[in-house]
Amino acid sequence: MSTPQETPAPPARNGKGGPPLVRLVDAGKRYGAVIALQDINMEVSAGEVTCVLGDNGAGKSTLIKIIAGLHQPSSGTYEVEGTPVSFSSPREALERGIATVYQDLAVVPLMPVWRNFFLGNEVNKGPRMDIPAMKKMCKDELLAMGIDLRDVDQPIGTLSGGERQCVAISRAVHFGAKVLILDEPTAALGVKQSGVVLKYIIQARERGLGVIFITHNPHHAYPVGDRFLLLNRGKSIGYYEKNQVTRDELTGLMAGGAELEQLSHELESAGGAAAEVGRSLEQDVTELGIVHETEGGTSTGAATAATQQEGSSRP
Amino acid sequence: MAQTTEAPVAPPPRADERVGQKSTLARLFARPEAGAIAGAIVIYLFFFIIAPPFRNASSFSTTLYVTSTYGLMATPVALLMIGGEFDLSAGVAVTSSALCASLFSYEFTTNAWVGVVVALALSLLIGFINGWVVVKTGIPSFLVTLGMFFMLQGLNLALTQTITNQVASPDISTLQGFGSAQKVFASSFTIGGVNVRITVVYWIVWVIIATWILLRTRVGNWIFAVGGSAPSARAVGVPVAKMKIGLFMAVGFMAWFTGMHTLFQFNTIQSGQGVGNEFVYIIAAVVGGCLLTGGYGSAVGAAIGALIFGMVNQGIVYAGWNPYWFTFFVGALLLGAILLNTYIRRRAEASV
Numbered sequence: 001m002s003t004p005q006e007t008p009a010p011p012a013r014n015g016k017g018g019p020p021l022v023r024l025v026d027a028g029k030r031y032g033a034v035i036a037l038q039d040i041n042m043e044v045s046a047g048e049v050t051c052v053l054g055d056n057g058a059g060k061s062t063l064i065k066i067i068a069g070l071h072q073p074s075s076g077t078y079e080v081e082g083t084p085v086s087f088s089s090p091r092e093a094l095e096r097g098i099a100t101v102y103q104d105l106a107v108v109p110l111m112p113v114w115r116n117f118f119l120g121n122e123v124n125k126g127p128r129m130d131i132p133a134m135k136k137m138c139k140d141e142l143l144a145m146g147i148d149l150r151d152v153d154q155p156i157g158t159l160s161g162g163e164r165q166c167v168a169i170s171r172a173v174h175f176g177a178k179v180l181i182l183d184e185p186t187a188a189l190g191v192k193q194s195g196v197v198l199k200y201i202i203q204a205r206e207r208g209l210g211v212i213f214i215t216h217n218p219h220h221a222y223p224v225g226d227r228f229l230l231l232n233r234g235k236s237i238g239y240y241e242k243n244q245v246t247r248d249e250l251t252g253l254m255a256g257g258a259e260l261e262q263l264s265h266e267l268e269s270a271g272g273a274a275a276e277v278g279r280s281l282e283q284d285v286t287e288l289g290i291v292h293e294t295e296g297g298t299s300t301g302a303a304t305a306a307t308q309q310e311g312s313s314r315p
Numbered sequence: 316m317a318q319t320t321e322a323p324v325a326p327p328p329r330a331d332e333r334v335g336q337k338s339t340l341a342r343l344f345a346r347p348e349a350g351a352i353a354g355a356i357v358i359y360l361f362f363f364i365i366a367p368p369f370r371n372a373s374s375f376s377t378t379l380y381v382t383s384t385y386g387l388m389a390t391p392v393a394l395l396m397i398g399g400e401f402d403l404s405a406g407v408a409v410t411s412s413a414l415c416a417s418l419f420s421y422e423f424t425t426n427a428w429v430g431v432v433v434a435l436a437l438s439l440l441i442g443f444i445n446g447w448v449v450v451k452t453g454i455p456s457f458l459v460t461l462g463m464f465f466m467l468q469g470l471n472l473a474l475t476q477t478i479t480n481q482v483a484s485p486d487i488s489t490l491q492g493f494g495s496a497q498k499v500f501a502s503s504f505t506i507g508g509v510n511v512r513i514t515v516v517y518w519i520v521w522v523i524i525a526t527w528i529l530l531r532t533r534v535g536n537w538i539f540a541v542g543g544s545a546p547s548a549r550a551v552g553v554p555v556a557k558m559k560i561g562l563f564m565a566v567g568f569m570a571w572f573t574g575m576h577t578l579f580q581f582n583t584i585q586s587g588q589g590v591g592n593e594f595v596y597i598i599a600a601v602v603g604g605c606l607l608t609g610g611y612g613s614a615v616g617a618a619i620g621a622l623i624f625g626m627v628n629q630g631i632v633y634a635g636w637n638p639y640w641f642t643f644f645v646g647a648l649l650l651g652a653i654l655l656n657t658y659i660r661r662r663a664e665a666s667v
Contacts, residue, residue, distance in 0.1 A: 090550065090552075091552050094552065100550070102550060107544070107547055108539065108540050108543035108544040108547050108548065108610065109543065109544065110539070110543045110610045110611050111536075111539050111540065111543055111610070115536055115539070115540075118536070119536060119537075119540050119547075119548065119551045119553065120537075120548075120551035120552040120553050121551075121552075122533040122536055124533060127532065128527075128531040128532050129531060129532060129533055129536070131531070
């Protein structure tokens with residue numbers, strides 16, 4: 001069930017040739033009777049960014065939890081560097097180099113930046129911590145990522161959201177992460193801050209890490225991504241390499257063509273100002289080339305041609 | 316590990332325009348124990364002025380002794396609070412431990428040290444149960460330890476009554492090993508003509524150890540982390556459950572230590588004593604800058620909080636006031652400290 005399209009893969013960086021760092025094959029997750037995730041295929045190799053796109057409730061969090069080792073897939077397989085794995089805790093995933101940077105779980109706000117940076121991985125000198133060395137390493141590592149912090153002794157809660165994300169990212173990089181899972185790192189950020197975070201994602205990629213970037217914003221995903229997995233209601237609605245899809249197609253798919261069109265109709269029929277919004281939405285739909293499918297199935301759009309990669313998407 | 320080799324050439328160090336010059340005073344006030352230090356100075360001066368006997372070195376030594384009996388417990392209680400939990404059973408646990416040592420060695424006519432060891436096991440077990448229930452169930456420690464508080468209080472009274480037919484434990488001063496145990500737990504020595512109780516020394520040593528652990532070791536880092544944000548701590552691999560259970564057991568350990576002091580100081584233990592002391596420990600920690608919500612505070616602060624307690628406790632006596640004023644003072648101190656701490660923390664956390 002592997003994706004055979006290795007040929008148009010992005011230019012070789014380090015690690016090319018070996019099996020992907022992380023690969024899911026037909027992975028699914030059920031919570032009792034609820035199917036949270038079904039038949040997901042994806043992979044990330046060293047020096048690549050795989051973006052996972054999906055609206056709220058699409059199954060992104062479940063996917064992260066599986067990769068991060070919090071949950072085990074209830075069907076399908078999860079491979080790390082070619083060997084099937086079954087993690088029973090995030091710690092085990094971490095030992096294999098899979099680090100997760102959660103949206104808000106990553107830091108303790110009242111603790112200084114350097115303490116947060118080394119939390120759980122303190123550098124000891126005899127029975128005590130080597131504090132000067134830790135502060136210096138923290139400062140240097142942040143500088144290497146291009147973050148010039150005022151003072152590593154300040155509580156991390158006083159940093160901006162973007163800076164906090166970056167500290168968490170550089171922490172994972174410093175502690176030898178091979179694969180970085182970023183859970184909506186740009187969700188709560190402004191335009192400029194998001195740009196900063198995207199810059200660090202690229203920097204992590206250049207350092208040879210595999211990055212799994214979870215987002216619901218195709219405008220953030222497209223510039224940095226090498227592969228794109230689109231999720232909707234727990235299912236994959238497309239898995240593309242960068243050269244198989246355009247930004248607009250991605251946006252169209254994300255927006256869920258049919259739903260968007262229906263929404264525009266609803267708004268229009270509401271009349272008044274809402275109708276105005278509806279008309280503008282409809283225009284977007286047309287511009288994005290979203291084809292409405294009448295049989296009420298999944299709405300693949302103009303990108304249909306590019307979809308149906310063998311085994312990688314299941315309508 | 317460190318992939319700093321790829322680092323771009325570090326920009327030349329420069330003064331960052333975003334850092335406002337912080338005055339030394341502002342830096343000092345950003346520390347958790349700042350409010351407590353200010354309060355301690357005010358209270359010391361207050362009693363120094365209105366109560367002439369308070370000025371003697373010997374009465375200050377007595378004040379320190381009273382302080383140390385609170386301070387010994389306030390130290391682990393502060394660590395526990397920094398770790399995000401409470402222990403309401405800490406006050407009666409001291410009595411439980413003392414009663415256990417006393418009754419065990421008396422009833423089985425063993426060496427006093429045997430009772431001491433049995434009591435240690437009991438105290439650690441109480442701490443473990445508190446911690447284990449809190450960690451396993453996720454029930455707030457306030458409720459778990461409140462339950463433990465009442466259970467221990469009942470056990471103290473009921474078992475003592477059943478075993479001895481009295482409300483106090485028998486005098487154990489005739490037992491073998493009593494003398495040596497008393498030397499360890501309840502002796503005193505003289506420096507420059509002033510009698511100093513050994514608990515003062517223990518207290519100061521424990522405060523230093525606790526401060527060192529908190530600020531200089533990995534365990535200290537983890538204590539701050541589990542209290543500041545347990546999910547974050549767990550996410551980076553900190554053993555949250557073990558840390559919390561360990562902190563509860565540290566409180567148990569010190570309850571044993573304090574209990575042993577009480578036992579070998581007075582030879583006998585009233586089964587009803589200790590009730591209410593848990594609040595004194597918690598208040599000392601809060602006055603010393605510990606946040607009720609965890610993740611912030613200091614052992615030195617708790618020590619100063621205990622000192623404030625000791626000074627008020629003795630100052631009222633030396634000033635010749637009705638001792639009932641004491642609880643009023645305690646309440647006022649707590650309220651004042653919380654207001655001050657909130658204010659200080661907001662300033663300390665305020666973005667530049």
